[in-house]
Amino acid sequence: MTRRDRRRAAARRDRGTFSMFTVLFVPSVLLFAGLLLDGGLAIHARERALDIAEQAARAGADEIDVEVLRETGEPVLEAGACGRAVAFVGQFPGQYQGGCALTGADEVTVQVTTQVDTVFLGVIGFGAFDIEVAASAHPEDGA
Known part of the structure; x- marks a missing residue:
C-alpha cells in the first residue's frame, strides 16, 4: 500500500467525525450560554425586586x-402605610407587582413579584418564570 492509499484510507475513517462533534458540542454550548445569560438575568431581577421591596417597606x-x-x-403605623408602600412599587417601570401587610403595630411587610423572560432557555422550552421577594421595615423612634 502506498503512502497515497494510506492517506485516503485514513481520510475515509475520519469522515463525519467533525459533524458528530458539532452535533454534540453546539447544543451543550447553547445550554451553558443560556444558563449563564438567563441565570444572570434572574439574579439581576431578584436583586432589583428586593431593592424595590426594601424601599417600599421603608416608605x-x-x-x-x-x-x-x-x-x-410608641411608634404606631397609620392605616395608609400599605397604600404608600404599594404606590411606591407602582412607580417603577417593568413588571413589578406589590402587596403589603401590616405585620404588627410597627412593622410593614412588602411582597414584590416580577416575571423574568428567558432568552436562550426559551428556545428549548423553558419559558418565563416568576420571582417573589419580601422585605420588612419598622419605624425608628430614636430610643
Whole structure:
C-alpha cells in the first residue's frame, strides 16, 4: 500500500467525525450560554425586586401615627402605610407587582413579584418564570 492509499484510507475513517462533534458540542454550548445569560438575568431581577421591596417597606414605615406617638411614645403605623408602600412599587417601570401587610403595630411587610423572560432557555422550552421577594421595615423612634 502506498503512502497515497494510506492517506485516503485514513481520510475515509475520519469522515463525519467533525459533524458528530458539532452535533454534540453546539447544543451543550447553547445550554451553558443560556444558563449563564438567563441565570444572570434572574439574579439581576431578584436583586432589583428586593431593592424595590426594601424601599417600599421603608416608605410604608414612614407613615407613623403622630398623635399616638406623642401620647404613648410608641411608634404606631397609620392605616395608609400599605397604600404608600404599594404606590411606591407602582412607580417603577417593568413588571413589578406589590402587596403589603401590616405585620404588627410597627412593622410593614412588602411582597414584590416580577416575571423574568428567558432568552436562550426559551428556545428549548423553558419559558418565563416568576420571582417573589419580601422585605420588612419598622419605624425608628430614636430610643
